[in-house]
Amino acid sequence: MPDTRSKPPRHVVILCHPEQDSFNAAMAAAYSATVREQGHEVIVRDLYAMGFHPVLKSAERPGPGERQFADVAEELAVLKDSDVFVLVYPIWFGGPPAMLKGYVERVLGSGVLPDAVYEGTAKGVLAGKQLLSFTTSGLKEIWLDEMGQLRALTQAFDHYIEHAFAMAPSRHVHFGHITHDMEPGWARRHLEEVRGQARAIVRALDGLVVAE
Numbered sequence: 001m002p003d004t005r006s007k008p009p010r011h012v013v014i015l016c017h018p019e020q021d022s023f024n025a026a027m028a029a030a031y032s033a034t035v036r037e038q039g040h041e042v043i044v045r046d047l048y049a050m051g052f053h054p055v056l057k058s059a060e061r062p063g064p065g066e067r068q069f070a071d072v073a074e075e076l077a078v079l080k081d082s083d084v085f086v087l088v089y090p091i092w093f094g095g096p097p098a099m100l101k102g103y104v105e106r107v108l109g110s111g112v113l114p115d116a117v118y119e120g121t122a123k124g125v126l127a128g129k130q131l132l133s134f135t136t137s138g139l140k141e142i143w144l145d146e147m148g149q150l151r152a153l154t155q156a157f158d159h160y161i162e163h164a165f166a167m168a169p170s171r172h173v174h175f176g177h178i179t180h181d182m183e184p185g186w187a188r189r190h191l192e193e194v195r196g197q198a199r200a201i202v203r204a205l206d207g208l209v210v211a212e
Helices: 024-039 070-080 098-108 112-119 143-147 148-165 183-212
Strands: 011-017 041-046 085-088 130-136 171-175
Touching: 011 024, 024 041, 024 085, 024 130, 024 183, 041 070, 070 098, 098 148, 130 148, 130 183, 143 148, 148 171, 171 183
Parallel strands: 011 041, 011 085, 085 130, 130 171
Antiparallel strands: none
16 A cells, blocks of 8 residues: 655654763664654754753643743644654663753643543643653663662653653663763664664554555
8 A cells, every 4th residue: 555644754852961972862863864764754852952941930830820931832833743752861860851851841741730641631742642762871771670760760751751641652772881981882782773763663653654
């Protein structure tokens, strides 16, 4: 059956790392290049480069008198026509950077009331879309597993976002022991896994289009 879609699927990559030459930035670039090669659209939102303000203002809280600020409206417009929502960030002290948490609070949570989260009826811009996360840490994965950190992060962050905003089942890929003196071979291997994940999600999306 021919591909009848009017426009290519859109992947929105949210990069959250303060260093422009970080391994996280390399992962975002590898993912983006791979899906573009497959004919998909990619938009990268580098939160630090953008100077995104993560602090939720009182006027933004859902309820009477709620306001939506220009930077939030811009992000929601980018996310509106997306098919895949990709998070790329380091794990710092057991959780995502404050910048990313603020993005969730101010952008994803814009206009979302607690009752809708509880009932799973928050039909925002990410409803039905796929969540893919790539994370790194300077510590080895065996230590993180012993501490239960990855399991806790996946449950408290990934699965919460997935449920709160009515998304499709999520996928999380983590790379441990990412340091400035990491062996180049390991870096290449990790980036190839990122590319593999990108190709897999492209195949899945293209398969859905054909099936329709």
